[in-house]
Amino acid sequence: MASVKERLAEFSREAHELYLNQSVPYLEDPPDPLQFYRDWIGPNKPCIIRNAISHWPALSKWTPEYLRKKVGSKVISVAVTPNGYADAVDGDRFVMPEERKMSLSAVLDIIEGKVQQRGVFYVQKQSSNLLEELPELANDLEPQIPWMSTALGKSPDAVNFWLGEATAITSMHKDHYENIYCVISGEKNFILLPPTDRPFIPYGVYQPAVYRQRDDGEFEAVDQTNSEKVPWIPLDPLDPDLDRYPQYGRARPIHFIVKAGEMLYLPSLWFHHVQQSHGCIAVNFWYDMEYDIKYNYFQLLEMLCGFPGST
Ligand SMILES: O=C(O)CCC(=O)C(=O)O
Numbered sequence: 001m002a003s004v005k006e007r008l009a010e011f012s013r014e015a016h017e018l019y020l021n022q023s024v025p026y027l028e029d030p031p032d033p034l035q036f037y038r039d040w041i042g043p044n045k046p047c048i049i050r051n052a053i054s055h056w057p058a059l060s061k062w063t064p065e066y067l068r069k070k071v072g073s074k075v076i077s078v079a080v081t082p083n084g085y086a087d088a089v090d091g092d093r094f095v096m097p098e099e100r101k102m103s104l105s106a107v108l109d110i111i112e113g114k115v116q117q118r119g120v121f122y123v124q125k126q127s128s129n130l131l132e133e134l135p136e137l138a139n140d141l142e143p144q145i146p147w148m149s150t151a152l153g154k155s156p157d158a159v160n161f162w163l164g165e166a167t168a169i170t171s172m173h174k175d176h177y178e179n180i181y182c183v184i185s186g187e188k189n190f191i192l193l194p195p196t197d198r199p200f201i202p203y204g205v206y207q208p209a210v211y212r213q214r215d216d217g218e219f220e221a222v223d224q225t226n227s228e229k230v231p232w233i234p235l236d237p238l239d240p241d242l243d244r245y246p247q248y249g250r251a252r253p254i255h256f257i258v259k260a261g262e263m264l265y266l267p268s269l270w271f272h273h274v275q276q277s278h279g280c281i282a283v284n285f286w287y288d289m290e291y292d293i294k295y296n297y298f299q300l301l302e303m304l305c306g307f308p309g310s311t
Contacts, residue, residue, distance in 0.1 A: 004304055008199035009250060011301075015196035016252065024048055024192070024256050024264070033150035036265075041151060041178060044267045044294060046192060048256075052263050058140035058184050059261055062281055064108050067137075072105035076133045077125040079168075081211055082219035084120040087232075088171035094206035094230040095221045098213060099125070104134070111165060111279045118217050122164035130161040130283060137161070145180050145263075145285055152178065156285040166278035172201075172233045172271055176295070177286035179266035181258065186280030188258045191237045193251055195269040198301050200251035202244075205229040205308040231308045237273050269298050 002010070030052040031039075040047050053059065079086040079097035086097035098119075107123060109115040123129070131138060144156050157177070174195070181188070193201065208230050209221040235241065240248050258264045266272060268289035276282075289295060 005199070008301075008304060012196045012199055012250070015194060019043055019045070020194055020196070021045065022252075022254070024254060026050060030147055033147045036147060037151040040265055041267065044195070044269070046254075046267055046270065047265050048258060049263045049265065050261070052145075053141070053182050054261060056141040056184075058137070058283070061140055062137075062184050064112060064279075068105050068108060071134050071136050072103060072108070074104050074134060074136070075101050076104055076107070076123060077129065078102050078107055079122045079124050080119045080213070081122075081168075082119055084122075084165070084167040084169045085171060086122060086124065086168070087173070088169075089204070089206055089232050089234040090221065092206060093209045093221055093223070094232045096208065096210045097122070098211045098219075107163065111163070119213065119219065120165050120167045122162075122168035124160075124162050124164065124168070124170070126158065126160050126286075128158040128160065130159045134161055141182075141283060148178070148180055148285065148287065152287050154287060156180075156287050158286040160284050160286070162276075162280070162282040162284070164276060164280065166276060168276065170272075170274040172235065172237055172273040174269050174271045175286070176268055176289045176291075178268050178289055179264075179284055179286055181264040181266055181284040182282060183258050183260050183262055183264075184281040184283060185260050186277040187260065188264075188277075188280060188282060189275040190254075190256055190258060190264065190266075191273040192254045192256075192266070193237075193271040195271075195298055195301070197251045197253075197271070198298075199305050200247045200249075201233055201271060202235050202248065203231050203305075203308055204234050205231050206234075233271070269295075 024046050027049045078100050080100050081097045110121050208224040208227045211219050212222050
């Protein structure tokens with residue numbers, strides 16, 4: 001009889017054969033809510049939507065000059081790391097960024113090269129930072145994506161603002177959100193893997209730590225000794241270590257770029273790794289996923305893959 005491992009490989013192969021695309025298709029117009037639900041959210045498939053946010057003033061307005069004038073003095077949370085990796089495995093630890101409070105103008109000074117600072121800076125606080133920290137910008141876009149809210153029957157849980165250096169990287173992970181990711185300026189490089197590729201994606205459990213910049217300018221990772229260990233993916237899809245994680249050789253990552261004015265539908269539970277052009281600005285909308293049988297099956301898959309702590 002085939003082993004569980006062989007069955008899981010078969011499971012992934014079948015998903016590719018039955019319904020997954022080899023690239024991310026484009027829709028040329030904002031969709032009808034019911035059709036979007038039927039074609040993309042229900043089947044849990046990503047797509048890029050064009051011409052859906054062309055009416056947002058943000059697209060033409062959000063230059064560094066405008067942002068300085070409108071919200072330059074606002075103090076916001078910025079993730080600072082020595083190497084661009086916030087929330088990522090480094091050796092035997094899961095290291096989170098130093099969260100620094102800075103004015104938006106100070107962040108723009110660094111991004112525009114007017115001020116030199118050690119470390120990599122990324123505005124990426126994922127707790128509705130657009131509405132919480134920069135509400136003055138909210139009028140330059142819509143508070144939600146109307147057809148997505150209608151399709152799901154709910155409003156987004158969070159509206160996040162992203163602005164960072166080219167060296168800032170979001171390590172591979174997945175979320176329990178239906179994610180509508182809109183690029184306002186610059187471009188984002190995504191690597192996506194479907195949830196059914198989970199059998200090929202390695203996980204470990206790591207001691208959490210947080211970066212801190214010392215007085216001499218060097219960064220150190222300070223262990224969070226009272227926090228529980230964190231399950232995370234140690235593999236870098238830009239340079240996968242196939243000697244260590246040979247099973248990843250069977251995964252089928254999709255690499256693509258989302259350009260200014262485009263919107264990615266990133267379905268719940270899809271693994272993603274993200275990079276960007278220098279100074280790229282994006283806004284995304286996180287809609288909580290339905291904890292239905294899809295989620296339920298994924299939990300089973302995690303267990304069968306020997307998810308740390310699942311036994
Ligand atoms: O833009 C990024 O760097 C990361 C985006 C992301 O991980 C998300 O929206 O879930």
